[in-house]
Amino acid sequence: MALNLKLHTQPEVPLEADCICPDKLQSLENNEISSLILFHGNRQVQLGEFFDCNGTFDGEIVIDGDLSNVKHIGATMSFGKITVEGNVGLHAGAAMRGGEITIEGSSSGWLGPEMIGGRITVKGDAGHMTGSGYRGSEIGMQGGEIIVHGNVKNETGHAMRRGLIVVGGNSGDFTGVNMHAGTIIILGQMGMRTGAGMKRGSIISFNQAALLPTFSRNCEYHPSFIKFYFKYLEEIGFKIDPSHLNSTFERWSGDSIELNRGEILLLMSKK
Amino acid sequence: MKIKSTEIVDTFAEAFKMYGSRIIITAETKEWAMAAAQSITGFATSVIGCKCEAGIETEISANASPDLRPGVSVLLFAMDSESLGKRLMERIGQCVMTCPSTACYNGIDQGNEITVGGQLRYFGDGFQISKKIAEKKLWRIPVMDGEFLVDDIFKTKEAVGGGNILILGKDQNTTLKAAKSAVKAMREIPNIILPFPNGVVRSGSKVGSKYKALIASTNDAYCPTLSSIVEKTEISKGINSVLEIVIDGLTLNAVEEAMYIGINASIKPGIKKISAGNYGGGLGQYQIQLHKLLERNN
Numbered sequence: 001m002a003l004n005l006k007l008h009t010q011p012e013v014p015l016e017a018d019c020i021c022p023d024k025l026q027s028l029e030n031n032e033i034s035s036l037i038l039f040h041g042n043r044q045v046q047l048g049e050f051f052d053c054n055g056t057f058d059g060e061i062v063i064d065g066d067l068s069n070v071k072h073i074g075a076t077m078s079f080g081k082i083t084v085e086g087n088v089g090l091h092a093g094a095a096m097r098g099g100e101i102t103i104e105g106s107s108s109g110w111l112g113p114e115m116i117g118g119r120i121t122v123k124g125d126a127g128h129m130t131g132s133g134y135r136g137s138e139i140g141m142q143g144g145e146i147i148v149h150g151n152v153k154n155e156t157g158h159a160m161r162r163g164l165i166v167v168g169g170n171s172g173d174f175t176g177v178n179m180h181a182g183t184i185i186i187l188g189q190m191g192m193r194t195g196a197g198m199k200r201g202s203i204i205s206f207n208q209a210a211l212l213p214t215f216s217r218n219c220e221y222h223p224s225f226i227k228f229y230f231k232y233l234e235e236i237g238f239k240i241d242p243s244h245l246n247s248t249f250e251r252w253s254g255d256s257i258e259l260n261r262g263e264i265l266l267l268m269s270k271k
Numbered sequence: 272m273k274i275k276s277t278e279i280v281d282t283f284a285e286a287f288k289m290y291g292s293r294i295i296i297t298a299e300t301k302e303w304a305m306a307a308a309q310s311i312t313g314f315a316t317s318v319i320g321c322k323c324e325a326g327i328e329t330e331i332s333a334n335a336s337p338d339l340r341p342g343v344s345v346l347l348f349a350m351d352s353e354s355l356g357k358r359l360m361e362r363i364g365q366c367v368m369t370c371p372s373t374a375c376y377n378g379i380d381q382g383n384e385i386t387v388g389g390q391l392r393y394f395g396d397g398f399q400i401s402k403k404i405a406e407k408k409l410w411r412i413p414v415m416d417g418e419f420l421v422d423d424i425f426k427t428k429e430a431v432g433g434g435n436i437l438i439l440g441k442d443q444n445t446t447l448k449a450a451k452s453a454v455k456a457m458r459e460i461p462n463i464i465l466p467f468p469n470g471v472v473r474s475g476s477k478v479g480s481k482y483k484a485l486i487a488s489t490n491d492a493y494c495p496t497l498s499s500i501v502e503k504t505e506i507s508k509g510i511n512s513v514l515e516i517v518i519d520g521l522t523l524n525a526v527e528e529a530m531y532i533g534i535n536a537s538i539k540p541g542i543k544k545i546s547a548g549n550y551g552g553g554l555g556q557y558q559i560q561l562h563k564l565l566e567r568n569n
Contacts, residue, residue: 221417227338228404
């Protein structure tokens, strides 16, 4: 049986709830969970002051309510599952190492920053800096998957080194900026300056995009590996137009101000 | 035991423990996938001279293939896992990577892991790219028609080699027809290959030779031209041609099933006997008794 947390009082200022994490709740009784300390602004409060706590923790946490003002949910988690029935605030899944977070609504910015493993699924939209590194960090996401069914804002996958980010809608500017490696798939449109400063890694888009002049066009071809992503995307709930299966992709290399070993693949047309 | 006019000799096929691997080759068209499959299974009839045994298991439709392109499944066998790994490297590198539009994937779920793509990647000279999709790691090696996509890891498992039947007929034509019929039926069985040309071998061998350098030599007991001059012959009156079908399989059950199907398909007028090759039972780990096999399945 899952542990159910229901937000009964909206926080007036952001509530820092990094204790809502399977690693920190395992082996605790419900009264101990209700007594866990959170920061409400700069004031220490108990979890029970904002959440009703029911059920039994068996590795899964289900959180009900609009958590737009609740930060750090699932931060550093290494196992288990968190399901958020509504929206979620900043830094959800920060430095997450394993397990799964599912957000039925939308996420604020800094979703899964510096993530190492596991999977975050957002049924709605996500904000800026999805799967990115913190300011000053040279390395962002190092593994795992972030799946956003809606749109994302700027700097998705900033300094990403490994892992997969999939966006079902559009992405903002600077998608994959300073990327080291890994894969970003954008099913919708991308904003400006995609891949700026990228060293390696793949950015795949199902639409054309205006690229920086520091990217050079290589060729048009049919990359077989993309079919594995198509199959995988369908497995995780995306609908892929079957005509894309044999589509031609345009391959661009960049960013030439860096190693020039990154690639942007833009879907061109049906075969 | 007799089935129709054919005698089933009360003997056994002596089969060996080998290591096997399944390779899935896909390409833009079935023809290119088959070209790579024929190349990788070339010169792979017997471990004695070729270091491995290989054959085409089946064709794979685009819908059922890993990358949704037409494919061919190939089985490759060797006497140990390490040797099989070397053969995989050599053959995938030389016969599949070289073939236009192909990609190559592991087709075994459980087993010893052999790094193949992870070594072939160096051909990419630093331009290679790895992709991890769910639990699958692939290498993309740039080549002149695009990219060669290959699994990082291929798996090998314990398998069975050297299952066989011997078809003894009244003449070459009759025996060839029976063997062809048997091969056609046996090729419907999954998890096996028939590594010899068109699935049939005429130069069956015995262990040893009068020449010290040779570890195997012609199976004189089954050579019709020697029937009156060798110490022991299996050629009785009316037999003028013998053909053998060798079966390698990923499981003993698959080898036995193929032998059973093959025996039944090769029973035709003019086929005097069906037998099996063995070395007295002292070498192989498996003894597949023909009578028991037929009784169990009938």
